[in-house]
Amino acid sequence: MVKSLAVERAGSSAIRDLLEITEQPGIVSLAGGLPNPAAFPAEALARAAAAALAEDPVSALQYGPTEGLRPLRRWVAERHGLGADGDGGGDAHVIVTSGSQQALELATRALVDPGGLIALADPAYVGALQAFRAAGVALEAIPSDADGLRTDALAERLAAGARPALVYVVANFDNPSGSTLSAERRVELAGLADRYGFWIIDDDPYGELRWNGRAPVALRDLTDRTITLGSTSKVLAPGLRTGWAVAPAEVIRAMTILKQSADLHTSSFNQQVVHRTLSEPGFLDAHLAGLRTTYRAQADHLVGALHHQLGDRLSVVAPDGGMFLWAELHDASADTASLLPAALERGVAFVPGAAFGVESLHPTRMRLSYATADPADLDLAVERLAEVVPVP
Amino acid sequence: MVKSLAVERAGSSAIRDLLEITEQPGIVSLAGGLPNPAAFPAEALARAAAAALAEDPVSALQYGPTEGLRPLRRWVAERHGLGADGDGGGDAHVIVTSGSQQALELATRALVDPGGLIALADPAYVGALQAFRAAGVALEAIPSDADGLRTDALAERLAAGARPALVYVVANFDNPSGSTLSAERRVELAGLADRYGFWIIDDDPYGELRWNGRAPVALRDLTDRTITLGSTSKVLAPGLRTGWAVAPAEVIRAMTILKQSADLHTSSFNQQVVHRTLSEPGFLDAHLAGLRTTYRAQADHLVGALHHQLGDRLSVVAPDGGMFLWAELHDASADTASLLPAALERGVAFVPGAAFGVESLHPTRMRLSYATADPADLDLAVERLAEVVPVP
Numbered sequence: 001m002v003k004s005l006a007v008e009r010a011g012s013s014a015i016r017d018l019l020e021i022t023e024q025p026g027i028v029s030l031a032g033g034l035p036n037p038a039a040f041p042a043e044a045l046a047r048a049a050a051a052a053l054a055e056d057p058v059s060a061l062q063y064g065p066t067e068g069l070r071p072l073r074r075w076v077a078e079r080h081g082l083g084a085d086g087d088g089g090g091d092a093h094v095i096v097t098s099g100s101q102q103a104l105e106l107a108t109r110a111l112v113d114p115g116g117l118i119a120l121a122d123p124a125y126v127g128a129l130q131a132f133r134a135a136g137v138a139l140e141a142i143p144s145d146a147d148g149l150r151t152d153a154l155a156e157r158l159a160a161g162a163r164p165a166l167v168y169v170v171a172n173f174d175n176p177s178g179s180t181l182s183a184e185r186r187v188e189l190a191g192l193a194d195r196y197g198f199w200i201i202d203d204d205p206y207g208e209l210r211w212n213g214r215a216p217v218a219l220r221d222l223t224d225r226t227i228t229l230g231s232t233s234k235v236l237a238p239g240l241r242t243g244w245a246v247a248p249a250e251v252i253r254a255m256t257i258l259k260q261s262a263d264l265h266t267s268s269f270n271q272q273v274v275h276r277t278l279s280e281p282g283f284l285d286a287h288l289a290g291l292r293t294t295y296r297a298q299a300d301h302l303v304g305a306l307h308h309q310l311g312d313r314l315s316v317v318a319p320d321g322g323m324f325l326w327a328e329l330h331d332a333s334a335d336t337a338s339l340l341p342a343a344l345e346r347g348v349a350f351v352p353g354a355a356f357g358v359e360s361l362h363p364t365r366m367r368l369s370y371a372t373a374d375p376a377d378l379d380l381a382v383e384r385l386a387e388v389v390p391v392p
Numbered sequence: 393m394v395k396s397l398a399v400e401r402a403g404s405s406a407i408r409d410l411l412e413i414t415e416q417p418g419i420v421s422l423a424g425g426l427p428n429p430a431a432f433p434a435e436a437l438a439r440a441a442a443a444a445l446a447e448d449p450v451s452a453l454q455y456g457p458t459e460g461l462r463p464l465r466r467w468v469a470e471r472h473g474l475g476a477d478g479d480g481g482g483d484a485h486v487i488v489t490s491g492s493q494q495a496l497e498l499a500t501r502a503l504v505d506p507g508g509l510i511a512l513a514d515p516a517y518v519g520a521l522q523a524f525r526a527a528g529v530a531l532e533a534i535p536s537d538a539d540g541l542r543t544d545a546l547a548e549r550l551a552a553g554a555r556p557a558l559v560y561v562v563a564n565f566d567n568p569s570g571s572t573l574s575a576e577r578r579v580e581l582a583g584l585a586d587r588y589g590f591w592i593i594d595d596d597p598y599g600e601l602r603w604n605g606r607a608p609v610a611l612r613d614l615t616d617r618t619i620t621l622g623s624t625s626k627v628l629a630p631g632l633r634t635g636w637a638v639a640p641a642e643v644i645r646a647m648t649i650l651k652q653s654a655d656l657h658t659s660s661f662n663q664q665v666v667h668r669t670l671s672e673p674g675f676l677d678a679h680l681a682g683l684r685t686t687y688r689a690q691a692d693h694l695v696g697a698l699h700h701q702l703g704d705r706l707s708v709v710a711p712d713g714g715m716f717l718w719a720e721l722h723d724a725s726a727d728t729a730s731l732l733p734a735a736l737e738r739g740v741a742f743v744p745g746a747a748f749g750v751e752s753l754h755p756t757r758m759r760l761s762y763a764t765a766d767p768a769d770l771d772l773a774v775e776r777l778a779e780v781v782p783v784p
Binding site: 034035037040042043045046049050053054057058059060061062063064097098099101102105114127130131133134135233237238239240241257258260261262263264265266267268269270273 | 426427429432434435437438441442445446449450451452453454455456489490491493494497506519522523525526625629630631632633649650652653654655656657658659660661662665
């Protein structure tokens, strides 16, 4: 009845199944990709919502432009170092989207024909895999390591004739691997983009969550062929579904036409609330400082507990930011997917490496999020993991 | 650089150009498709927003299910006469979307393959034309009259071999024609859907704005092959971007998988605000009564002024609801598209029939909205129209 093609192309809904695991009572979940709800700035958002509806209800409630409200687009442009007087105005390089997931889907549809090729690190973010598969494109899995996508391997594929229309990276604190693409590789990737004429999507929801060291040079400062995706989901709250893309004006125009059919525009109310909150003097710096302190403490706690109790059985890298650890089990014959049922029985959840596989299954890997559990729960989670992680 | 295909397929952005006309100073616009901002229930929404953030901030701000928040889905199911204990629960038949525009795009992608066929009345809603063209489908234009889509003409096309995957209608107070599909034609359309196996999308943003007579039987009560689209845009406010589809569970599942890639889910915050507002005891009935009174008064005023000043030059049908008149000029050689520049010069805007053409250009037609102008402005608009509408 309903054509099966659309359903199959969009792939299975791994995220949904995992969210259901998270919701089971008694389980300490390190599986979620959710930010910490205790850090949601509910009071600041409530002030912004009340002010938006009292001071300018028509802007908050009427239809708005497809590209997004101009003050928010200007804020984004400035945050990304684009002046208001840039090429056509900084805001000509910005579209506000219904979460950065929508920016990802629109950019994919604007830049890649069905049947076209997208190259990306293996493992990869599940939502990107779903959007790419729904768009009917082919995927080229590129190996990755602690410094992110291996640009040497990408260069080999390109030299051998692979012609991706775009390369997708989460350059800062990758999901699931937690890796940050090194500065050297960023330069290499940008050079390859210019040489071979592909686009780069730099999906950046976690970049503001850095508590150690400095971010390497941004890809968009290395090549104009970059679409940078941003989001308020990890900075303010996901329920506002407000994200954006920063890209050359021609890409923004193509995405805008597609967005018009897709949902006309992103909620004016949420855009007003987001813009007012982000613009409140002193708010964002203080809020980000608090978020980083919380996440850093939880990351340090989880890494410490894992080293202490499971140091002989798995390895993790202490992160400089973001939300995830990409633990590697030492038992080379381990299969984290088959360990999951036993872990759930003991009351701890993680995401097995296979969930993020493009071509590989990453059987010795598991993604652990430290974002939502407090130290006591993190200890409990590690105790329970210790009952199921094999000794090599 | 950016592939041209996506841009061309999505068609030109007529709505955007028209919105720009509306915004010119000194122009009385009957061109907009916007609801009356004076009727936005800003105070009720502010109460709901404050309560949502104070009482249950995590539900309002965290990621939520792709199908939408269950309380809102249940409210929609009940509003459409589906019990909570229906086939799999009434809410299994509901998906909440980022405005009904998104529901339209997702249903199109779920039900029609690229290259497939959609039949619809000519003239048609511009946003639907854009979504269909962006999906790469072919369109079969069916003549329509004051009783809506001519089902006899559709039956002839079907008998001649046309095989649409779906038929799109705005059965209540069509945009642009203002027509309501008659009960007899609804029965015929449903019978054809069952016989030929096509789906019906019944796009219904205006059904709650009825101030005269009773609605004919709903298409979804005549055939299970119906997807009914609803929206809060004309009932509460468009800036909330909250709409829905009511459909067989298999269609909802297919749309849900596509929505997951498209934007994960609709804003939890807006869904909470909408649900709390719609559920406030007594609110909705009183609010709708006020809306209907306002729109009715403005419709009566515009129809009266047009009859009085232009009765020899154009005809309009007094509406029973909705937002639009589909005026017909008596001069058979008139071309409303070519009249528009002169009208704008005199300070009045309308939408020429050509903007809504599927195959025909409707040169003697113009769409006039009475939703946003007050009686004094409506008088001014008619005076200015009188300077440009030709005497037959």
